[in-house]
Amino acid sequence: MDDRELVKMIGGIIGTDTVEDDCAKIPFGDDYIILSTDMLHETTDFPTGMTDWQIGWMSAAVTISDIASDGAVPLGLLLAAGLDRPERLKGIMQGAKACCDEYGASLIGGDVDAHSELTIVTTGIGRVEKENYTGRKGALPGDLVCIVGDPGYAQAALDGDARYRDYLLIPKPFVYEGRELSKAGVSSMMDVSDGLALSLYDLADLNGVGFEIDSGKLPKTLPQDYVLYGGGDFGLLFTCEESILRSLEVGATVIGRVISDAGVFVDGKTVERRGYVHKWD
Incomplete structure (x- = not known):
């Protein structure tokens, strides 16, 4: 079984139209609010030798890219970090903020806890005019x-x-x-x-x-x-x-x-x- 089979199962519960895209969209006046979330793990997603700054940048970039694929402007990012070592958080946050700054988004909060393997979850918020949504x-x-x-x-x-x-x-x-x-x-x-x-x-x-x-x-x-x-x-x-x-x-x-x-x-x-x-x- 792979992740795509699981997504099909989720579609059977919450509706297939909700899993057709990497992002969710919520009507908001003449716009859509675009939401996307990603989970990254050290052993499967971060190549050996990456700095904590690079890990933070990549974690933000993954979600910002999903928002961009809908034609949306990224507005904000939440970052939750399950840390194997607490001293890693500073570099991760600095890298994520640098990526957000580069693309006009704000790093606006998140969560922190202890974890046996470094795990980062980023949730992004974007906006696009309804007529421009793709x-x-x-x-x-x-x-x-x-x-x-x-x-x-x-x-x-x-x-x-x-x-x-x-x-x-x-x-x-x-x-x-x-x-x-x-x-x-x-x-x-x-x-x-x-x-x-x-x-x-x-x-x-x-x-x-x-x-x-x-x-x-x-x-x-x-x-x-x-x-x-x-x-x-x-x-x-x-x-x-x-x-x-x-x-x-x-x-x-x-x-x-x-x-x-x-x-x-x-x-x-x-x-x-x-x-x-x-x-x-």
């Missing part, structure tokens, strides 16, 4: 499939390529780009922190469509396996009409098209459904 649902056959960011860099760093170390340890959410994409009217959007291939499958399943990806349009700086299956990146995957792409002023790369047939394909061949997931035996 979730995962909305992709249509004929739309372009595009990415913002550099899929595979974080995995390459995790495997020892020092050239990409900052992509892994100090990830940069695409807040500005998410806002611009949502205002332009892209049809669907999500971040790719679990890997490009798995994100494509998530988006395809939700929309009842498929994706045909052109290998010639994927980034060439890394082997294709890194680009498709590497986790830990904070890029944005989105779909849109071709006319919308021409009006964008963000660094997006077209990698394929939405098709009516179910599945994810690269050059006509089925892509493995794999990426970063939590599993239970």
Whole structure:
């Protein structure tokens, strides 16, 4: 069993529409309040050698990236830390605050307790105009499939390529780009922190469509396996009409098209459904 199977079970209890996105949304006048929460553990989420400052930054960035994928502005962040050693808290909070400051959010509180393994939970609050909200649902056959960011860099760093170390340890959410994409009217959007291939499958399943990806349009700086299956990146995957792409002023790369047939394909061949997931035996 993996985390996606558990999410389906949760959807059966609280409603499938509530688990279609990484974020929840609450109507508030002409806006939506966007809420997202993430839990990170030292042994599974923080690479060996990370400083406490980097851990704090990453913990904030994970949640801010989810908020950005809805086209929202991050407003505030709560951080709860289960500490194996209390002296680690200062560096963690300094790193989280630096990330919040970078993206215009406030670190506004949280909780602290003792824990056998360092565990951090971040809960983010954002805001987006209702007309600019962009979730995962909305992709249509004929739309372009595009990415913002550099899929595979974080995995390459995790495997020892020092050239990409900052992509892994100090990830940069695409807040500005998410806002611009949502205002332009892209049809669907999500971040790719679990890997490009798995994100494509998530988006395809939700929309009842498929994706045909052109290998010639994927980034060439890394082997294709890194680009498709590497986790830990904070890029944005989105779909849109071709006319919308021409009006964008963000660094997006077209990698394929939405098709009516179910599945994810690269050059006509089925892509493995794999990426970063939590599993239970």
